[in-house]
Amino acid sequence: QTAGDVQGYRDLIAAVPEGEDVEMTVRRDGEEKDLQVPTELVDGSPRMGVILAEGHEFPLDIDIAVGDVGGPSAGLIFSLSVYDELTEGALTGGHAIAGTGTIAEDGTVGSIGGIRQKMVGAEESDAEFFLAPSANCEEVVGYEPDGLEVVAVGTFEEALEATTTIAETGTVEGLPTCEDVTP
Known part of the structure; x- marks a missing residue:
């Protein structure tokens, strides 16, 4: 199964019975790899050892020089x-x-x-x-x-x-x- 956003994936994981593995395909360095990720009950919900969170870490700094333009x-x-x-x-x-x-x-x-x-x-x-x-x-x-x-x-x-x-x-x-x- 797949989902369109982080919450969708959280919902899919929450439906997995406690202790059951989740089959995942991940892409690392341009190659796909199949994994079996175990789940564990945390705060009453099944969780796996992967943190799903929204956010970005960009590999570069952005510097825009615009003189006296602002506001x-x-x-x-x-x-x-x-x-x-x-x-x-x-x-x-x-x-x-x-x-x-x-x-x-x-x-x-x-x-x-x-x-x-x-x-x-x-x-x-x-x-x-x-x-x-x-x-x-x-x-x-x-x-x-x-x-x-x-x-x-x-x-x-x-x-x-x-x-x-x-x-x-x-x-x-x-x-x-x-x-x-x-x-």
């Missing part, structure tokens, strides 16, 4: 920068993509102040594309600087999809604009 409205771009550092290749595909937005733990992109000024600053810095929080779209429509294509994003996943689409195609075709999300 919560840089959260989305900081998050994309970290993602870019952790993955192969240039996330933007060489395109100048700017943006703004707060970022919540669940990946929600929040509104910011001064969106119109930030779009002008992006255009003056030769950005081709701009990721704008969907929550700011009413302030964006009709104020997009010439030559700056604006994409509306509401989550980190949407921003990542927009960035990879721009990287692959060089266009915003098929991506939501503020006109699309503003009533």
Whole structure:
């Protein structure tokens, strides 16, 4: 049997009778290995000698130098920068993509102040594309600087999809604009 998350595996182990082995397949150094892992009753539930916990230990430090840029409205771009550092290749595909937005733990992109000024600053810095929080779209429509294509994003996943689409195609075709999300 398999499960999709840590809790799912905990539930599978809890269903094993006390003292019975759990058959597991693990991957070590790229090779799969079959194991028989004994269980033992701990605090009234079957447990095995493997700790299942959520968490990550990354093998590298991330250092992003952004000069005097800071504050919560840089959260989305900081998050994309970290993602870019952790993955192969240039996330933007060489395109100048700017943006703004707060970022919540669940990946929600929040509104910011001064969106119109930030779009002008992006255009003056030769950005081709701009990721704008969907929550700011009413302030964006009709104020997009010439030559700056604006994409509306509401989550980190949407921003990542927009960035990879721009990287692959060089266009915003098929991506939501503020006109699309503003009533």
